[in-house]
Amino acid sequence: MASIYDFNAKSLAGEDTPLKRFEGTVLLIVNTASACGFTPQYKGLEALQQSFGARGFSVLGFPCNQFGRQEPGNAAEIGQFCSSNYAVSFPMFDKIDVNGENAHPLYKYLRGEKSGLLGSSIKWNFTKFLIDRSGKVVGRYAPTTTPESLTKDIEALL
Template identity: 65%
Template sequence: MSSIYDFTPDSLAGSPQPLADYRGQVLLVVNVASKCGFTPQYAGLQALYERFRDRGFAVLGFPCNQFGSQEPGDAAEIAGFCSTGYGVGFPMFAKIDVNGDGAHPLYQFLKKAEPGILGTEAIKWNFTKFLIDREGQVIERFAPTTSPEDIAGRIEQLL
């Protein structure tokens, strides 16, 4: 695999969603959760999406229940929470694992392409963010504590 365009995860609705459909866009890939201290970042992610989407930008949300069981819901519950709680309009995908033997191949790729602090690959918590350029290459990894607003300048540079 040479770019994120090689992956086809399932959408939150359960159908295959080729990431090649996002070819040529700047992307922010985020593992999300509904019951996390960082959950209010949904608002900031949506704001980034609204601000830059007309220029070729998308946020891709991947629910994950591996950190403190903070995403316990099924697809319908996740969709409802995101829609009513935060007005999320960016693409959401099926719940996945981001660490361990069952980690989704996309996340295996992302972690190898852009390791975390001291070269560790493991995702440490919900709302870890990966910035992808228009060629599908991982440019930068951001910690859960990095607010979406703090990434706006980097997105602007890539657009």
Template identity: 60%
Template sequence: MSNLYDMEVNTPAGEATSLREYENNVLLIVNTASKCGFTPQFKELQSLYETYKERGFTVLGFPCDQFAKQEFDNMNETMEFCQLNYGVSFPMFAKVDVKGEQAHPLFSHLTSAKKGLLGSDVKWNFTKFLVDRQGRVIDRYAPQTNPSKLAKDIEGLL
């Protein structure tokens, strides 16, 4: 499946939904974790979302538990944690695998479109993928890249 917008993902409640509703938006797709050293990036991700959402920008968060088990088992806990601690209001989705045989097709698509420094696999939480309005993966950012550093790249696509 080569079209990002044809993919289905699950809401935190486990209901299937299409990425079609984000078509024509600039997207920042991030694999997140609630108990990671990079978790404070939620604050900057939320700030980017609030700054640019009226111009057609959306952050999409995908919790992942593949790296040192740094995500809650229960999605309700994940959602509550993100909202209470970081005011997250951008779309969050159900937990996914981002690497390996069980990797969600979305992350297989993203990683095949933009390889990282150490190959295609996502290596840690808070790897970020910037997607243009046509659904093309424009860039990939390492977990240690602070979201605020992406503002210029986002603005260039809006």
């Protein structure tokens, strides 16, 4: 049976990153976009990273351009946007697809582990998956769910 630790993802810097690197860490995996109505959630995501990072937590951001073409930039532009606008310190990965035949294998796995209200497909940017320290997908949250509202769920896993 697969786990999130069986997947690799390319960082914004182009580095192939085994997710096994995050084993034992509580993770919040989020598909992001720079030109979305939910983009200000980067601020809340970074606040979670700052609050809980030292306790074994990390946000992992996966830019995606599948929803309204709201992430048109290349890796360098995405990194610059996240850094200059939100001082993002959590790992950001290269732009991926989260739905369809070209969906990143990690997202195929996440969708299979936790369906949303309307099925397994990701409906929009800033859908969030909460992963426990053993790599189990324990929660899926809609784009409208603010990062701040996840504090209790994250604390329960730390």
